[in-house]
Amino acid sequence: MNREDLNLYLVTDKELANGKALEDIVEEAVKGGVSMVQIREKEANSKDFYQLARTVKKVLEKYKVPLIINDRLDIALAVDAEGLHIGQSDLPYDVARKILGPNKIIGLSVENIEQAKQANQLDVDYIGLSPVFSTQTKNDIAKPLELDGVKEIMSFSKHPAVAIGGINSANTADIIKAGADGIAVVSAIVCAKDPCNAAKELKEIINKSLSLK
Numbered sequence: 246m247n248r249e250d251l252n253l254y255l256v257t258d259k260e261l262a263n264g265k266a267l268e269d270i271v272e273e274a275v276k277g278g279v280s281m282v283q284i285r286e287k288e289a290n291s292k293d294f295y296q297l298a299r300t301v302k303k304v305l306e307k308y309k310v311p312l313i314i315n316d317r318l319d320i321a322l323a324v325d326a327e328g329l330h331i332g333q334s335d336l337p338y339d340v341a342r343k344i345l346g347p348n349k350i351i352g353l354s355v356e357n358i359e360q361a362k363q364a365n366q367l368d369v370d371y372i373g374l375s376p377v378f379s380t381q382t383k384n385d386i387a388k389p390l391e392l393d394g395v396k397e398i399m400s401f402s403k404h405p406a407v408a409i410g411g412i413n414s415a416n417t418a419d420i421i422k423a424g425a426d427g428i429a430v431v432s433a434i435v436c437a438k439d440p441c442n443a444a445k446e447l448k449e450i451i452n453k454s455l456s457l458k
């Protein structure tokens with residue numbers, strides 16, 4: 246995986262798509278500069294999740310953007326996704342790695358300093374700092390890490406890291422300045438009237454902030 250793939254990471258939520266087809270939102274967002282896409286559909290049944298993943302995979306292949314599946318190892322295998330994202334209560338990393346093999350991307354969410362330290366013992370491809378700020382999009386979030394938490398984790402983590410939770414164009418620069426490699430967003434793109442423009446705006450801020458590092 247390229248570290249730059251984490252720069253602007255879109256995480257899906259069909260519930261927030263307002264009736265618009267998710268694959269269209271994804272395509273527009275990728276045209277605007279999204280560098281990685283995670284399908285995260287907590288309410289979808291297996292059949293719907295699989296169909297959506299297949300459809301989105303076809304779109305992303307055109308643009309050579311990696312597809313990551315949240316939690317569902319079976320779906321990641323079924324659609325030959327580029328990777329899997331796991332949380333602290335999902336399948337253990339070692340088990341996922343054994344099944345997926347050495348060439349797939351595996352990302353792990355960390356919610357605090359202790360978990361970030363533990364992640365240093367694993368060969369995960371990246372960590373997700375979750376959440377950095379409070380958000381309406383996910384109910385069961387841990388206490389937000391805030392910018393100080395991001396700074397602290399980035400001071401010792403050996404892994405590339407993407408921050409998630411409550412991120413928008415107003416706080417993106419701060420997150421990159423705090424040391425994260427990129428931002429992961431749901432509502433800032435999925436709920437935007439124009440997902441392509443929303444992605445473009447975020448990408449410009451990210452590129453500018455990265456160039457100042």
Ligand code: TZP
Pocket residue numbers: 256285375376379380381382383386409410411412429430431432433
């Ligand atoms: N994990 C931690 S916060 C979150 C997830 C999936 C939701 C982020 O959504 P938003 O709309 O970008 O705040």
Ligand code: MG
Pocket residue numbers: 315316331332333335
């Ligand atoms: Mg999970």
